[in-house]
Amino acid sequence: MAYYSKDYDLYLGSTQSFCHLCGNVHKLVDTQIVSKDNEVFLRKFCPKCGESMIKISSDLDYYRKCESYIKAPDLPEFYNTKVVRGCPFDCGVCPQHQNHPCLALFNITDECNMKCNICYFSSEPNKGNHRSMEDIKLMLSNLLKVESQPDLIQVTGGEPSIHPQIMEILRYLKKSPVRHLMLNTNGIRIVENEKFVKELKSLGGGFEVYLQFDSLNSDTLRNIRARDMKQIRLKALAMLEKYAISTTLVCVVKKNLNDKEIPDIIEFSRNYRCVRGVVFQPVQSAGRVEAKDDYRITLSEIRSIIVADEKNPFTCEDMIPLPCDPHKIGVGYGAKKMIDGKAQIYPVTGKIPKEIVTNHAGTIAFEQDRAFIKTIIETVSLDTAMGENILKDKIKQKLFCCWPSFLAPSDMGYENVFRIVIMEFSDIYNFDSTNIKRECNFMIEPHKIIPFSTYNMGIKFSQ
Numbered sequence: 379m380a381y382y383s384k385d386y387d388l389y390l391g392s393t394q395s396f397c398h399l400c401g402n403v404h405k406l407v408d409t410q411i412v413s414k415d416n417e418v419f420l421r422k423f424c425p426k427c428g429e430s431m432i433k434i435s436s437d438l439d440y441y442r443k444c445e446s447y448i449k450a451p452d453l454p455e456f457y458n459t460k461v462v463r464g465c466p467f468d469c470g471v472c473p474q475h476q477n478h479p480c481l482a483l484f485n486i487t488d489e490c491n492m493k494c495n496i497c498y499f500s501s502e503p504n505k506g507n508h509r510s511m512e513d514i515k516l517m518l519s520n521l522l523k524v525e526s527q528p529d530l531i532q533v534t535g536g537e538p539s540i541h542p543q544i545m546e547i548l549r550y551l552k553k554s555p556v557r558h559l560m561l562n563t564n565g566i567r568i569v570e571n572e573k574f575v576k577e578l579k580s581l582g583g584g585f586e587v588y589l590q591f592d593s594l595n596s597d598t599l600r601n602i603r604a605r606d607m608k609q610i611r612l613k614a615l616a617m618l619e620k621y622a623i624s625t626t627l628v629c630v631v632k633k634n635l636n637d638k639e640i641p642d643i644i645e646f647s648r649n650y651r652c653v654r655g656v657v658f659q660p661v662q663s664a665g666r667v668e669a670k671d672d673y674r675i676t677l678s679e680i681r682s683i684i685v686a687d688e689k690n691p692f693t694c695e696d697m698i699p700l701p702c703d704p705h706k707i708g709v710g711y712g713a714k715k716m717i718d719g720k721a722q723i724y725p726v727t728g729k730i731p732k733e734i735v736t737n738h739a740g741t742i743a744f745e746q747d748r749a750f751i752k753t754i755i756e757t758v759s760l761d762t763a764m765g766e767n768i769l770k771d772k773i774k775q776k777l778f779c780c781w782p783s784f785l786a787p788s789d790m791g792y793e794n795v796f797r798i799v800i801m802e803f804s805d806i807y808n809f810d811s812t813n814i815k816r817e818c819n820f821m822i823e824p825h826k827i828i829p830f831s832t833y834n835m836g837i838k839f840s841q
């Protein structure tokens with residue numbers, strides 16, 4: 379007689395994870411991927427704690443769509459470590475890894491002028507450990523061994539803008555073969571020091587500010603950042619708008635706290651000329667974040683909020699998995715045109731045939747890639763709708779103006795790109811030893827490069 383489990387409907391596969399009940403990140407546990415009522419779960423078997431389930435997706439159809447976006451891996455050019463204990467204990471990067479660093483994070487200080495409740499690095503005032511120029515040079519030469527032409531370096535911390543040599547570091551990295559440089563900041567120095575903003579502006583095209591922006595609500599900001607950052611955020615954004623410095627807003631999302639604000643944040647940010655997009659990050663259990671299940675939110679839940687919101691133009695077809703790490707990064711790209719101070723956004727990702735997206739070399743900074751832009755134009759030009767023709771002409775004109783020296787997004791048209799990215803990191807809850815091998819965000823150290831998620835999980839590495 380057939381017997382069916384009450385706990386799940388479909389068995390989708392097996393992987394390995396860590397047990398979030400005992401919190402042991404030194405021993406992997408056998409794990410199944412199962413679905414129940416259109417949601418997807420990790421079903422973990424811990425010898426000590428027994429069986430447990432944790433939700434990894436609220437949308438089985440989207441989970442399957444992610445699987446169908448997996449593309450040929452774009453591998454590191456060099457491996458810093460060997461396979462000794464197996465993944466994830468051999469970071470890195472070891473020969474098992476299946477992705478190159480799309481985003482290279484340079485942590486230049488442990489010190490911060492804030493003490494956020496959700497800080498993954500447990501940064502705080504007086505923590506010190508500013509990295510020297512010698513360290514930065516070693517980090518860059520290590521990165522260039524693994525990736526000879528990096529897409530994106532993000533300078534982070536702690537709060538990198540308080541490093542005494544911040545401009546020297548930014549100028550040094552700007553001269554490297556990197557295609558795009560970002561400064562990850564809480565915005566305080568941008569508000570307090572206009573001279574610093576002018577110096578940032580002098581870095582020119584290919585430089586961008588990655589500004590913390592979790593909420594428009596003071597109480598919510600106090601919950602996440604341990605202080606009301608609302609005025610700082612608004613003033614920082616006004617300053618970046620004044621100097622026309624390309625800016626991406628980054629929002630850490632906690633369930634039942636700021637998830638309901640996602641539509642308002644998109645609506646608010648799109649009308650700033652300087653804002654090129656918003657990145658939503660489900661809160662990761664790391665550093666000062668208390669490991670609790672009740673405020674976890676999945677990438678698919680954030681995506682559902684975005685596509686259900688009728689104020690923004692991004693639909694299910696426009697919010698697609700990023701092929702290099704489809705389960706962990708979702709993107710929607712649009713072209714933006716300001717009309718009477720209001721942004722009109724024409725999503726383009728939904729118009730690009732899937733096979734073109736999955737055959738393209740993996741990179742987050744699509745708009746810097748000539749071949750990809752050409753593909754967008756060719757695709758969109760088939761569309762006869764009035765709005766899309768405006769888009770076609772706009773991009774074509776900009777593209778031809780700078781052809782063939784198309785190097786940075788600002789050359790394409792500073793205000794012409796608006797993207798929504800959902801970037802989910804792995805933690806003790808959702809860790810999946812298959813997906814972790816596709817992570818493309820790496821912490822760069824002088825002699826190792828380590829996926830952002832495993833770096834933050836407290837794993838003891840073999841080398």
Ligand code: SF4
Pocket residue numbers: 464465466467468469470471472473474475476814815829832
């Ligand atoms: S996460 Fe990547 S680099 Fe780290 S051990 Fe696994 S395969 Fe190697």
Ligand code: SF4
Pocket residue numbers: 490491492493494496497498499500501502535536537564
């Ligand atoms: S999250 Fe950023 S701003 Fe907050 S304490 Fe950590 S480094 Fe500082």
